Amino acid sequence: MLLTWQYFLWKELTSEILYEILSLRAEVFVVEQECAYLDPDDKDEKALHLCVFSESNLIGYARVFVQEKPCSIGRVVVQKKYRGKQIGKELMEKSIAQVPAEKEIFISAQEHLKTFYESLGFQQSGAGYLEDGIPHIPMLLASRNAS
Numbered sequence: 357m358l359l360t361w362q363y364f365l366w367k368e369l370t371s372e373i374l375y376e377i378l379s380l381r382a383e384v385f386v387v388e389q390e391c392a393y394l395d396p397d398d399k400d401e402k403a404l405h406l407c408v409f410s411e412s413n414l415i416g417y418a419r420v421f422v423q424e425k426p427c428s429i430g431r432v433v434v435q436k437k438y439r440g441k442q443i444g445k446e447l448m449e450k451s452i453a454q455v456p457a458e459k460e461i462f463i464s465a466q467e468h469l470k471t472f473y474e475s476l477g478f479q480q481s482g483a484g485y486l487e488d489g490i491p492h493i494p495m496l497l498a499s500r501n502a503s
Contacts, residue, residue, distance in 0.1 A: 357410060359443070361450060364405040376414040377405065384433045393488040406451055408443060416443050418451045426460040426496065448476050457500040467491035 364373065381395050403419035416434040421427055429451045434444045455461050465473050467484055470493060478495040485492055 357441070359415075360409045362407050362409070363454070364407065366401045366403070366405075369405060373407065373414070377407065377417055380414055380417055380433055380435060381431055384436070385431075388436065389490065391488050391490060404454055406447065406454070408447060410438065416447050418447050420451050420454045422455055422459075424462075426462045427455045428462040428464075429455075430464065432463075444472070445476070448473075452476065452497065452500075460499055461497040463495050463497075464492050465495045467493050470495075 369377075378395065385391060385395065386393065399421070400419065402423065403421055406418045406420060407414055408416035414435075415438045418429055418432040420429050429448070432444070432447060432451070434447065452461060461478075462481075463473065463478060464487060465478070468491075470480065473495050476497070477500075478497045480493050481496040482494040485494075
Protein backbone atom coordinates (compact mmCIF):
# COMPACT_ATOMS: atom_id res chain seq x y z
CA MET A 357 0.00 0.00 0.00
CA LEU A 358 1.51 3.29 -1.11
CA LEU A 359 0.87 6.10 1.34
CA THR A 360 1.44 9.80 0.79
CA TRP A 361 2.07 12.05 3.79
CA GLN A 362 1.43 15.78 3.59
CA TYR A 363 1.64 18.66 6.07
CA PHE A 364 -0.52 21.75 5.76
CA LEU A 365 -0.78 25.02 7.58
CA TRP A 366 -4.32 26.41 7.80
CA LYS A 367 -3.79 28.84 4.91
CA GLU A 368 -2.53 25.98 2.70
CA LEU A 369 -5.62 23.80 3.11
CA THR A 370 -7.83 23.71 0.05
CA SER A 371 -11.56 23.53 0.57
CA GLU A 372 -11.45 19.95 -0.77
CA ILE A 373 -8.81 18.80 1.74
CA LEU A 374 -10.54 20.60 4.62
CA TYR A 375 -13.79 18.89 3.65
CA GLU A 376 -12.04 15.49 3.66
CA ILE A 377 -10.51 16.20 7.08
CA LEU A 378 -13.83 17.23 8.62
CA SER A 379 -15.58 14.27 6.99
CA LEU A 380 -13.03 11.76 8.35
CA ARG A 381 -13.19 13.27 11.83
CA ALA A 382 -17.00 13.14 11.77
CA GLU A 383 -17.00 9.57 10.39
CA VAL A 384 -14.92 8.31 13.30
CA PHE A 385 -15.51 10.63 16.25
CA VAL A 386 -19.21 11.38 15.72
CA VAL A 387 -20.69 8.42 13.82
CA GLU A 388 -18.47 5.43 14.72
CA GLN A 389 -17.97 6.46 18.35
CA GLU A 390 -21.56 7.67 18.64
CA CYS A 391 -20.47 10.93 20.19
CA ALA A 392 -22.37 14.07 19.36
CA TYR A 393 -19.97 16.96 19.84
CA LEU A 394 -19.02 20.16 18.04
CA ASP A 395 -15.85 19.31 16.11
CA PRO A 396 -15.07 22.80 14.75
CA ASP A 397 -13.47 24.32 17.84
CA ASP A 398 -11.67 27.43 16.56
CA LYS A 399 -8.31 25.66 16.93
CA ASP A 400 -7.75 24.34 13.41
CA GLU A 401 -6.44 27.73 12.27
CA LYS A 402 -3.50 27.42 14.71
CA ALA A 403 -2.60 23.81 13.90
CA LEU A 404 -0.25 22.01 11.58
CA HIS A 405 -2.40 19.44 9.77
CA LEU A 406 -0.80 16.08 9.01
CA CYS A 407 -2.68 14.08 6.40
CA VAL A 408 -2.04 10.58 5.10
CA PHE A 409 -3.52 9.55 1.79
CA SER A 410 -3.90 6.15 0.15
CA GLU A 411 -4.10 6.98 -3.53
CA SER A 412 -6.08 10.21 -3.36
CA ASN A 413 -8.22 9.25 -0.33
CA LEU A 414 -7.58 10.74 3.10
CA ILE A 415 -7.23 7.79 5.48
CA GLY A 416 -5.51 9.35 8.49
CA TYR A 417 -5.08 12.70 10.13
CA ALA A 418 -3.66 14.52 13.15
CA ARG A 419 -3.29 18.12 14.12
CA VAL A 420 -0.19 19.41 15.88
CA PHE A 421 0.08 22.57 17.93
CA VAL A 422 3.74 23.55 18.03
CA GLN A 423 3.19 27.06 19.44
CA GLU A 424 1.28 25.96 22.56
CA LYS A 425 2.87 25.33 25.94
CA PRO A 426 2.98 22.46 26.27
CA CYS A 427 2.77 21.58 22.58
CA SER A 428 -0.05 19.20 21.79
CA ILE A 429 -1.31 16.66 19.29
CA GLY A 430 -4.98 15.96 18.79
CA ARG A 431 -7.78 14.72 16.55
CA VAL A 432 -5.62 11.69 15.75
CA VAL A 433 -7.71 9.47 13.49
CA VAL A 434 -7.29 6.56 11.08
CA GLN A 435 -10.15 5.35 8.92
CA LYS A 436 -11.49 2.06 10.31
CA LYS A 437 -10.50 -0.20 7.39
CA TYR A 438 -6.86 0.99 7.65
CA ARG A 439 -6.40 0.31 11.37
CA GLY A 440 -4.04 -2.45 12.50
CA LYS A 441 -1.55 -1.58 9.74
CA GLN A 442 0.77 0.61 11.88
CA ILE A 443 -0.56 3.78 10.22
CA GLY A 444 -1.61 5.27 13.56
CA LYS A 445 1.84 4.67 15.00
CA GLU A 446 3.54 6.29 12.01
CA LEU A 447 1.04 9.15 12.14
CA MET A 448 1.96 9.80 15.78
CA GLU A 449 5.70 9.45 15.12
CA LYS A 450 5.50 11.98 12.28
CA SER A 451 3.41 14.30 14.48
CA ILE A 452 5.90 14.05 17.34
CA ALA A 453 8.76 14.79 14.92
CA GLN A 454 7.17 18.18 14.13
CA VAL A 455 7.67 19.32 17.73
CA PRO A 456 11.11 20.56 18.78
CA ALA A 457 12.84 17.90 20.89
CA GLU A 458 13.23 20.22 23.89
CA LYS A 459 9.46 20.67 24.21
CA GLU A 460 6.93 18.48 26.04
CA ILE A 461 3.90 17.20 24.15
CA PHE A 462 0.43 16.91 25.72
CA ILE A 463 -2.36 14.68 24.47
CA SER A 464 -5.87 14.11 25.74
CA ALA A 465 -5.93 10.37 25.07
CA GLN A 466 -8.95 8.13 24.94
CA GLU A 467 -8.41 5.85 27.92
CA HIS A 468 -8.58 2.61 25.91
CA LEU A 469 -5.55 3.79 23.88
CA LYS A 470 -3.30 4.29 26.93
CA THR A 471 -0.99 1.36 26.09
CA PHE A 472 -0.65 2.53 22.48
CA TYR A 473 0.44 6.00 23.58
CA GLU A 474 2.74 4.58 26.26
CA SER A 475 4.48 2.61 23.50
CA LEU A 476 5.36 5.99 21.98
CA GLY A 477 6.79 7.30 25.26
CA PHE A 478 3.78 9.14 26.69
CA GLN A 479 3.02 8.85 30.40
CA GLN A 480 -0.27 9.51 32.15
CA SER A 481 -0.04 12.93 33.80
CA GLY A 482 -3.22 13.17 35.87
CA ALA A 483 -6.58 11.71 36.72
CA GLY A 484 -8.95 10.46 34.07
CA TYR A 485 -11.98 12.48 33.02
CA LEU A 486 -14.94 12.36 30.66
CA GLU A 487 -14.65 14.35 27.47
CA ASP A 488 -17.84 14.37 25.42
CA GLY A 489 -18.95 11.24 27.32
CA ILE A 490 -15.78 9.24 26.49
CA PRO A 491 -13.18 8.37 29.19
CA HIS A 492 -9.92 10.24 28.55
CA ILE A 493 -6.62 10.63 30.37
CA PRO A 494 -4.06 13.42 30.17
CA MET A 495 -0.69 12.20 28.90
CA LEU A 496 2.68 13.89 28.42
CA LEU A 497 5.71 13.04 26.36
CA ALA A 498 8.77 14.55 28.02
CA SER A 499 11.33 16.45 25.99
CA ARG A 500 13.41 14.15 23.84
CA ASN A 501 16.73 15.92 24.33
CA ALA A 502 19.65 13.67 25.18
CA SER A 503 20.94 14.74 28.59
